Amino acid sequence: MTTVALMVSTRKGAWIFQTDSNRAAWKVNGPHFLGHIINHLVLDPRDRTTLLAAASTGHLGPTIFRSTNWGQTWEEAAKPPAFAQAPEGQNGRSVKHTFWLTPAHGNEPDVWYAGTSPQGLFRSADGGRTWAAFSSINDDLKYREWMGSEKDGTPDGPKLHSIIVDPRNPKHLYFGMSGGGVHESLDGGETWRVLISGMDVVEGFGFDATNPMFHDPHCIRLCPSNPDRLYQQNHCGIYRLDRPSDTWVRIGKNMPSEVGDIGFTMTLHPRDDNTAWVFPMDGTQVWPRTSPGGKPAVYATHDGGATWQRRDAGMPKEQAWWTVKRQAMCSDSHDPVGLYFGTTSGELWMSRDEGQYWECIAQHLPEIYAVEAIVL
Template sequence: MSTGNGETGQLLLLVATRKGAWIYHGDGERQSWRVDGPHFLGHIIHHLVLDPRDGRTLLAAASTGHLGPTIFRSTDFGRTWQEAARPPAFGPAINGLPARAVDHTFWLTPGHVEQPGVWYAGTSPQGLFRSEDGGTNWAPFSCINDDAQYRQWFGTVQDGTPDGPKLHSIIVDPRDAQHLYFAMSGGGVHESLDGGRTFAPLVDGMEVVEGFAVGDVTFHDPHCLRLCPSNPDRLYQQNHCGIYRLDRPGRRWQRIGRNMPAAVGDVGFPLVLHPRDDKRLWVLPMDGSDVWPRTSPGGQPAVYGSGDGGASWQRYDSGLPASQAWWTVKRQAMSGDREESVGLYFGTTSGELWHSRDEGRQWACLARHLPEVYAVETAYPT
């Protein structure tokens, strides 16, 4: 189930879509790109991730017509793929709770550098899973999948995002493999200090939609959670109700999105952090008016960046359409590279892939006519 020659390059863009996956190989200057794909043509690929610990193992979270929700693994950059022997699946019903079935695996995260075979996966409906053999066999992880309190916070399959509630943004503290975070739409942000044996909500300061109880974790809807590579004590969050920053050991989120232009607002899905500066970040706002169009405000897409931790924001739209571009960019569909002048990349639900080589100041379209883009990740192969 693969196409393309699978050669490696200096920078990869891993693009997961509604109808397959593509790998873009960039040259050293990020001026030209060679496309490899499609892989899994016709199948939904929710996330495609390269393991940074070995620089060669790819995992793809897939929904296929005949195999259902599963995970594929490649150790040769997509020349060949092997299906997981045991993909994520909920166990039998216990504690009197209703049985659940995985609709799809939504999020993949490699484990700590000291745990080379470990991967984590988040599913829809909300579930947390772990593999200890590089993605071949998966098992439910932690207590949350069948914990009565968490099941209440999960809500029902009718709640949350239009295509199902999700557990996402699984983060491993690079300093401590026992320190984990994840987020849920809906169901809030959660933290473990004991390697996942227990988790606790981390939602103080986060707002919820008017009319709902801020004290009920069920109604908290983080869209994207990121930990600063240069400062693991700082986290940023793009939420259904704003953009937030959290500085540990504090536990209260600060809504930095209040400093965005009022006409644009601070609602959106993706969020990208600078690899070396914990004060620099970028978001791509969506229209958050009452009917929630989830498209670029006014049909005029722009990336907004902050260089001071969210105290102020600058609009970056040079090269992007000036009007009638009603884009939606999903929470996994924007990423950045590690170059001296950070490259930014995002994909749209209308199948366009855009990039900037200068931290958002100038944009160009890298690809058009792809299927709906679900996720964009950058990676460095070895």
């Protein structure tokens, strides 16, 4: 019988939830690193054994931990992601935290990518034990200009995220920067090009839409069933990109106007490239970052964003002001697909039927930063 495992990262530690294919009863493994910030906990799908945790600890600072026994023991990286030392007399950068972890292609065992805050791209070739700067973008003057000041960006700092590896080609890579736009490499990181055509910028400030600095992709997803289709949840809407086109299409305009298409997270169907789910939040002028009207809901599309349907059965009907962060929503590969998300108020929610009905499977956790699902 298969097992579904959820890796849950929070502001005060990490937990692993496991269940069988019925997804009815859950066992809890944790907490791990209680009291420490865990931005991302990921199980390597290539060996289904190696766990990497991106941690910010009070005494060690930002680091990576590795386990091969489901968290019974952890090994700290001998060399975690870190920027090169600046020449004397120049201001350097320091990694505040590792934000995103991505296993490399299936034919590159032990290779991982990491994105940091402030924006940096790193690679490990030894299963997460040591890390080095990947490509040249960390110190590229043009990229540094696009990254903006470390004082800018999201409330918890600017970051590089959504590192994506094309399953057909290990040299075809994508990533997003908040801020700094979407970027693509076709040669394994030797060179990169900007992918921001069609993306809107915040109105009323005179921002130049051709400048990546003014673009803030929140979450980018590549369709498992069709790697030529990508979806994006952005500071300025929901988008879809169908390659070989380089122009994003704003499909969020079809969301209900009273809800809008601003949010942080989204997840995709593993077998249907027309189906996606988003969790919109209040993106009005003061950006409360709460569920619109205190009435949380997932919205689903089954036609590539042409139409959207509200999916809130089982959720609170009022006075629920939590929301979902960019890494905190995911899906499994069962049929029907299981959907999962974690909230800023420490609740873990699931749907066994692709969003038709929701139930809370854990509560009173710390603020949830990321949720990853894997079927074993």
